[in-house]
Amino acid sequence: MEGKPEAEPRAGEQMHCEREPEEDECKPWPGGQVGNTLHLVSAVAQWILLLACLIYLGIDFLRPSASQSDKVLWTHIRYTGRSIKGVAVNLTAELGPIQIRNGSIVIPCDGLYLVSLKSSIYLEEEDWLKLTLRGTHKTSSSALWEQIVQSSDSTVNLTTVLYLFQKDSITLWTNSNASISDLSFSLVLMTDNKC
Template sequence: MEGQPDAEPGAAEQMHNQREAVEDGWMLWQGGQVRNTLHLVSAVAQWILLLACLIYLGIDFLQPSTTQSDKVLWTHIRYTGRSTRGVAMNLTAELGPMQIRNGSIVIPCDGLYLVSLKSFIYLEEEDWLKLTLQGTHKTSSSTLWEQIVQSSDSTVNLTTVLYLFRQDSITLWTNSNANISDLSFSLVLISPLYCNPNSN
């Protein structure tokens, strides 16, 4: 009879510990669900944005052109070769009316651009590589997008929309030596806000 009061607090403490463990597990599970939901919402938002851009392009193609030029401003680039640390890739246009100077794409108009990039990268010396899409406006440069590649045989994919300014130049850089295979890079003007591609 004397041992009974001691047993009750022990049982209560054990139930309390079990309840805390269950609550902790529930909180961890909820946190994981929130993260998964955020990832899903982000992915859906990106696909909706891409779909909206493609629909906009389709509508734009179907409407009669009222601008000075009937040409859609775009470029498509293919590249296979070696990248050198600290040197921009020497891009050349395969198709499209956009100009390329010294390996850089010259932006002809202010506006929204649909950007698509895909490539296979084989690392040579380093364990990782950073691929950077850089925009240069007059004398200042900024990073528009970058991706870290951490395995010797990796695929890089990018589909996004960027706001770019007339006379900006776009270049691709890597921070180490690598073999670039089947790089496909497309840039399409989808919403011009200021456009006079023939003026200097």
């Protein structure tokens, strides 16, 4: 019975064909429909697990790390008000972990700090004003930055890097009465020093 075709597979069985170089013969695949279902369930479970891992990593990546933000020391100050001749401007922190005590920014540790200051100054009594950023180290005080304002409505801009020491304090002074508007002052520790 060489000319007769092989028996048809029974219901629920699939044919699993393997090609040999010399003969072409098909064998029933063990497990049949149950094997297909298991493979499908396994593939779906793997895709769901992969998707869950990607979502977890994405959420973890997008969420700001508390330990990372604790490492960066910074402060941001906004101020609008009057300055009085010979008296430090009473700064208060709007945001950030660096402390401000009695209007002075207290430096938490040694390092390079990025300093940014922008404000509008309106002169009240005199034709000019000297705006000074002073640093106090223990008992001595020195000017870190100064700018002369000569017109009644001037904009002051400062962006610089300063090396400051732990327990120093930073204050802003004017040598005459003036109105300060929209003062924005930022201080950010740029080096990774342990305090």
